[in-house]
Amino acid sequence: MATLVLTTIGSVIGGPIGGAIGGLIGNAIDRDVLFKPKGREGPRLTELKLQTSSYGTQIPLLFGTIRxxxxxxxxxxxxxxxxxxSNGKGQPSTINYSYSASFAVALSARAIIGVGRIWADGKLLRGSGGDFKSATGFRLHLGDEAQAVDPLIAAAEGAGRTPAHRGIAYAVFEHFQLADYGNRLPALTFEVIADAGPVSVGAIAAEISGGAVVGDAGGQMLVGFAANGDSVRGVVETLAVAGGAWFAPAGNGVRMRAGLATDRAIADGETTAIGSARGKHGRAIAALETVPRTVLLTHYDPARDFQTGLQQARRPGAGTREERVEMPAAIDAGAAKTMAEAVLSRAEAGRERRTLTLGWESLDVAPGACVTLAGVSGAWRVSGWALEQSVLSLECVRLAARTLPMDGSAGRAVSASDVATGETVLAAFETLPLDDGLLSAPRVTVVAAGTAPGWRRAAVSYSIDGEARWSTLGATAAPGVIGRIVTVPGPSGAAIADRVHGFEVELAHAEMSLAGADAGTRDAGANLALVGDELVQFGVAEQIGVTRWRLSALWRGRRATEAAIGTQTTGDRFVLIEAESALSLDLPLSALGGEVRIIASGPGDIAAPAEVRVPVRGASILPLSPVGLQWHEMGDGDAAVQWLRRSRLGWRWIDGVDAPLGEEREAYRVTLVRGDGGARTIETTTAMVLVTQADRAGGVTLMVRQVGAHGESVAAAIQIPDWAM
Structure with a gap:
């Protein structure tokens, strides 16, 4: 007696294989290749299972494109x-820490052709254009059998102790910056492209079984599939459910079959009784309630960034049972809807079974064949085959008609934004501290942004010794608002509001914006911008183009930058100065009078980092030049010159009294330059000086500088005519 029972892979809705693949397939295949006796769990839908680091974790075989x-x-x-x-004079310094890590992630136990997007904690780390949103080095090993050892791993572990991981595709991240992820390694997921396009379930089954399973030429196409589980059998079961397939013996293996192509028509005469054991046939139809009322099919939806999608099929009639099919494959909503309908259709058709007995002359009806029966509509699959005493017994199951393609909705997808990073735009300048603190060493303010909205931050380094040595400053602050001057603001005074002039700026990208501010808000510090070398506050911001703005209602020469009024030219920098986007670089006193070179490198700075050079002239620590110089005659040709001091503290006049001195002592150096070219210097500790008749001969220019602990202010000058005129 020979018996072979062949079922669909699983019950109608994807349970375990019932029955046994008999000796016609071959014990070697059953034992060693296809259906191992111990364990047969296949891949499961895992809600995008995050990367692990557990020893012995299975690395899947990837097909198509999947996350x-x-x-x-x-x-x-x-x-x-x-x-x-430094936080200013008398304040403790702040030490800022940043963290990075280098690591490698295995992706596939089968060669791939590339990696697309990468997500970190659900947000895009690498966009569809290949741009990284956070700073990191990145290398991809495709998993071919000739791939070399990764140089970073070899440098860390030793060249002789580092495997090349041939046959395994993996990614290496070098100095991955962790500031965006709470200084911890984020959970990463990868869009892996293993094949150039969709792959059929038959092709996948053939490859993972080493050729023991022969797939149909066509078959269900999957966008992507990750083959894992504890047996080849489990994977093939899952694939067969996807393709609506069953198995038939083929040489030393099995063939995965699907469709309604008929192998044999069983004529009415073949079931004619010959002897008592022949001619038996029967029909059985299971109750409708044995078929689920609803089939829910979950899958990975490419339209939802490969998040889990759900499609359902529902039949009319009695019953309440609901079945869920987990399909751990990447397929679109329409294909998933069609697959759910096909599963339900097969379940309904499979209610009807036929039992036939035939003579030995019908041995050409093979197990797993697709047949038609005389006088009975439709096609039938031979699910059971037995030969005893020259009588062939067949168990046949009705096959469902082909399910037509259906449309399915992926629902509203909330995808991680894929905004281009762009290159770093860098601005740096020396100015008084924004918090009105009193500094004891030079400070340079660094503001950075990107040429595209996806820019986040960049790593900053600087050198104060002609690039002989470089120091790390850390990462830039929040993205600032940076652009270029299109039209210049023109000349004006610093003591009154400029309601005449305005100017236009072109910002780095369209997502940057400006807003107006009333006088009270500006008095509190709002809308302070560096325009060329002049600090300006603007009250009105009008957008006149995608990236172009016109600014007016100006307060000019803010924070002692009145000397720069009217010096701007087209193309000069525009930088909105805000606390959250400003990074402070505190330099040693030895840097005074020199130059600091600053470079910033972000994920989009592939060609070269952004670079600026800033002369350190002491604008952040030197006293401010006096203002309000005036003179009057004292009689006998002498003249008294007076002025008002300014302080690096107390920019807002809120109490009606003088601002604090802001220096260790009050002192001035006055230089008198006579008309004949002679000059002399007067030291004084009060805001006045007496110019004698002799000094006035031929006229005299008087220049006043306030003296501080670290140097002198810029000179304020006044002309005093000859006393005789």
């Missing part, structure tokens, strides 16, 4: 960097 988490196979400890900044 997976991967497995961390190597990593360094966190790499700590620190930078030191």
């Amino acid at each position: 997976i988490g991967g497995c961390v196979i190597w990593s360094t400890d966190l790499i700590e960097s620190k930078s030191k900044s």
Whole structure:
């Protein structure tokens, strides 16, 4: 007696295989290749399982395009960097820490052709254009059998101790900056492209079984599939449910079959009784309630960034049972809807079964064949085959008609924004501190942004010794608002509001914006911008183009920059100065009089980092030049010259009294330059000086500088005529 029972892979809705693949397939295949006796769990839908680092974690075989988490196979400890900044005179300095890590993630136990998007904690780390949103080095090993050892891993572990991981595709991240992720390694998922396009379930089954399973030439196409589980059998079961397939013996293996192509028509005469054991046939129809009323099919939806999608099929009639099919494959909503309908259709058709007995002359009806029966409509699959005493017994199951393609809705997808990063735009300048603190060493303010809205931050380094040595400042602050002057603001005074002039700026990208501010808000510090070398506050901001703005209602020469009024030219920098976007670089006193070179490198700065050079003239720590110089005659040709001092403290006049001195002592150096070219210097500790008749001969120019602990202010000058005129 020979018996072979062949079922669909699983019950109608995807349960375990019932029955046994018999000796006609071959014990070697059953034992060693296709259906191992111990365990047969296939891949499962895992809600985008995140990457792991557990020893022994299975690395899947990837097909098509699919999103997976991967497995961390190597990593360094966190790499700590620190930078030191001063908080002003008398205040303790602040040490800022930043962290990075280097690691490798295994993606596929089968060669791939590339990686598309990468998500970190659900947000895009790498966009569809290949741009990274956070700073990191990145290398991809495609998993071919000739791939070389990764140089970073080899440098850390030793060249002789580092495997090349041939046959495994993996990604290496080098100095991945962790500031955007709470200084911890984020959960990463990858869009892996293993094949150039969709792959059929038959092709996948054939490859993972080493050729023991022969797939149909066509078959259900999957956008992507990750083959894992504890047996090849489990994977093939899952694929067969996807394709509505069953198995038939083929040589030393099995063939995955689908469709209604008929192998044999069983004529009415073949079931004619010959002897008592022949001619038996029967029909059985299971109750409708044995078929689920609703089939819910979950899948990975490419339209939802490969998040889980859900489609359902529902039949009319009695019953309340609901069945859920987990299909761990990437397919679109329409294909998933069609697949759910096909599963339900097969379940309904499979209610009807036929039992036939035939003579030995019908042995050409093979197990797993698709047949037609005389006088009975439709096609039938031979699910059971037995030969005893020259009598062939067949168990046949009705096959469902082909399910027509259906439309399905993916629902509203909330995808991670994929905004281009762009290149870094960098501005740096020396000015008085924004918090009105009193500094004891030079400070340079750094503001950075990007040429595209997706820019986040960049790593900053600087050199104060002609690039002989470089120091790390850390990462830039929040993206600022930076642009270029299109029209210049023109000349004006610093003591009154400029209601005449305005100017236009072109911002770095369209997502940057400006807003107006009333006088009270500006008095509190709003809308302060560096325009060329002049600090300006604007009250009105009018957008006149995609990136162009016109600014008016100006307060000019703010924070002692009146000397720069009217010096701007087209193309000069425009920088909106806000506390959240300003990064402070505190320099040693030895940097005074020199130059600091600053570079910033972000994810989009592939060609070269952004760079600026800033002369350190002491604008942040030197006294301010006196203002309000005036003179009057004292009689006998002498003249008294008086002025008002200014302070680096107390920019807002809120109490009606003088601002604090802001220096260790009050002192001035006055230089008298006579008309004949002679000059002399007067030191004084009061805001006045007496110019004698002799000094006035031929006229005299008087220049006043306030003296501080670290140097002198810019000179304020006044002309005094000859006393005789």
